[in-house]
Amino acid sequence: MQAADLDLLIQAAEQAGDIACRYTGPTAKRWDKPDGAGPVTEADLAVNAYLEDHLQNARPSYGWLSEESADSDLRLTKDCVFIIDPIDGTRSFAEGSRTWAHSFAIAQQGHITHAVVYLPQRDLMFTASSGGGSFCNGRQLEVSAHNDWNTANILAPKPNLSPEHWHTNESPSFQRHFRPSLAYRLASVASGKFDAMITLRASWEWDIAAGDLLIREAGGVTSDRTGQALRFNTADKKLNGVLGANQTIHQDLQEALRDVSL
Template identity: 35%
Template sequence: MTGTVPERQIRLTDYETTGEDWSSDLALIEDAAREAGAVALSHFGQDPEVWWKNGGQSPVSAADYAANECLEAILMKARPDYGWLSEESQDDLRRLDTERAFVVDPIDGTRGFLGGQTNWVVSVAVVSRKRPVAGVLVAPALGDVYTAMDGGPAMLNGAAIQASENRGGADGEQLELCLPASLADRFHPRFRERLRRAAYIPSLAYRLALVAEGRLDGTLVKPNSHDWDLAAADIILARAGAALVDDAGRALSYNRSGVRHGTLFAGNRALVDTLLRQFGPSGQS
């Protein structure tokens, strides 16, 4: 399980830039995400009405719907030729015929939001040809804004950020990862000794932002995350010198008919290669 597995290494060509200028799209989605964040924040701590979806497994609140309406009104008015994919909108498959699409989660981390935690975000991305090219994460309760676009730096509140350079090599350096026990148990026992598990973060997008910022070395994501959980954070990670890949080391594709993803790995590219080599199949330790 710990041998070299070249076919699972990250393909760096997946992260080449498009050469296009995405600054106007980035400015648009940042403005929209800030406005939607203000809408969501007005509901924060106010006991908004809650409904349950996915068989009672996932909460959605009046704040989610209000933020979603704000985003859709701003973005689709500005770019009516773009597709639209949102967690809180009925899926319009006409998006599959568009070269570019908005991929949004009006509140990523709704459970935390409803529980009074502050680390929830509004997540907005522009996807072009199946890859994110601009992304924004606004954390209104924290006052933080993460941004990135293809060809530019990843930024937090206007200052460039960079992922941790911790490689997880054989020198015994400790790694701080955020991951569930079910995935931690799939690492080789000797490698597992070097892992320090960070506290659970309800918002997947915010967790990935912490990897981009270098506050976490990396994270693993359980199967069944969705495009809207990932797309904005993906481009922020990429521009911070990190990667988000599947268990074969491939970059993710977005705005396809299927929007769910399998087990995912995030961290700087050398670390992710290490994680892929040390990760075993379910039931093997």
């Protein structure tokens, strides 16, 4: 099923891109989800409706976890689960930016086995399968070999540089960059374009799942902010922050961060 599952995700991503691109981001209907959960647009829901129908019909025995679907504890009983973000970077999409992505993954017993991150407006298709390597548009990926985190190019939200997060009580000196989509940040580290990514806030599984495998299959390391391995299809659907980098920078970042609760 290894190749078949990845092919299924790739085909679904291509179709999702066609659906999303029928909408013009700034004019797509948009509203805020309850409890400060962020914005959603009619494009998110159209893509999700297609995916929920197509993927679940293709793999009826798999569980389902999507940002835009009502959750069910039934997925916790499943060996394999789809973890889906129909559009990662909805704010970016609504503003007319091209940096939003589709992020699709399959988890088996808590570990990601297949992943796709697709940016249709940038023509970037990132794919990975467990033990099969990480690729972008067919080109095999490898994480950066840069080994000094102080001079690294790191994707991180600006608040993550606050001195309170670091053992030194000072802001780190690395070069900070930012992309709205977490999936795109993770994919960019897998490609070696950036040396690392960090996010210290609690993160939804659907934002991280696909990128987790992309980095690991490109030779990198992922973890939560405390260095613990990432596990997916959990009851609360959240991760305790995320670090992704090559082994050296990952270890140095993890050691430099304060081990505090979110």
